[in-house]
Amino acid sequence: MRNLIRIVLEGAFSNFKRIFFAKDRVTDMELRNAILNGEVVPDPKVAEKACIGCGGCANVCPTGAIEMKKLNSSEWLAVGWAKTEIPELNSLKCVNCYHCHDFCPVYALFGEPATIHPNDVGELEVNVNDLIEEPIKISEDKINYISQYLSDKTVLKNKKSK
Amino acid sequence: MGIKSFSRKRAIHIMLVYTGGCNGCDIEIVNAVLSPKYDIEQYNVFLTWNPREADILVVTGPVTRFNEDPLIKIYESIPDPKLVVAAGACAVMGGVYKNIHGDIPSEEIMGPVDNVIPVDAKIPGCAVRPKDILSGVVASLPVLLDK
Known part of the structure; x- marks a missing residue:
């Protein structure tokens, strides 16, 4: 009975942490904010400084x-x-x-x-x-x-x- | 704001259509939609298989002759307003399949998607980057809602 109560309390506590403090979150929050603010730009394709311009x-x-x-x-x-x-x-x-x-x-x-x-x-x-x-x-x-x-x-x- | 636009804002549905090609873009798009890291559902965008409830049609691959009629049928059965996104190098400009027979003209590739149905957004890349898909789809949401 004591074990059962412990399992219930531990589960409730970990769910509390997940819901209110975003524990175990894997979503990329940096990317999310960048997308919502419209800051995502395409990655650079050419390194302009290191290029030797040979064509x-x-x-x-x-x-x-x-x-x-x-x-x-x-x-x-x-x-x-x-x-x-x-x-x-x-x-x-x-x-x-x-x-x-x-x-x-x-x-x-x-x-x-x-x-x-x-x-x-x-x-x-x-x-x-x-x-x-x-x-x-x-x-x-x-x-x-x-x-x-x-x-x-x-x-x-x-x-x-x- | 009517009930229709209110509810559409909370559940944008994208439909993925594969029209030939190598499936790399499909894997990338489905991963971007479903995986916990990129998770497109946090922006209220969901994946569907039913054209009648879709808002955005995402087309990957060069359109093969066999796939042309089904693609047009799917496009016509999506209710207005609708957006079409061509994702990946094949859908945008034919990719490696455009010149599949070298200099001999090919009857098998009807693409790129632009030739078959009107395209609103083009996402380049081989395969497309999840970041590009996400930012493209999220940036096109206001366009869809204002339509």
Whole structure:
């Protein structure tokens, strides 16, 4: 009998906590508030700072969803190379084939997270000026395959120094 | 506020129609509706299978030739006011199925949904993000209630 009363009281107490103090709640309250206030914006698809502006993603995109848009002021990256444009991804045309992600030289040549991603590029901390000086460590035929889509081949200048 | 709009505000029903494709978006949408984390029912939005009680029609997939007539029938049997949401890359622009035979024109894909029925909202993504579905549906509720 005492056990029974204990079970009833414990159940009542845990239900009290659930109802009045929202214990065990799994709903994402941050997301709920953001949705009700209309603050949800699409995730960023392009990391504008880490991008090297080679135009490979726009050339390789099978649906033409990526357009290169001109920067207001071009940025010096390395000798003989300035970043003048960055890609812009139109999600309504994108089929998420990840070609842009896989062809991005920052990912394909240097092994860092790609600066374009069809879903969410995330936060990148890549120093582009240092990255370009690093030697490339992938096979020759793969480099040739990637380089046919690049509009600026300066990124391949260190390929012999491996 | 009439009884109709009063009660509609408390129970928006969405109906999910699958028209070909890979089912990824259906899984994502049903998870967004039912799972405790995203939980669309907290915004008074419910899932239904009956077109006569639905307010929002959510279409996923490129519309195959086999599915075109059923989709139009479902669309016509939903009472006004109604909204149509095309969810996922296939429903928005044909996705990977649009050019399924390469350069040879395909008679099997009638989509995207825009070609078959009028679309009010488009949600891109492959598969669609639950966050996008939720914010899209919740943002379209005032549109539906004012219609």
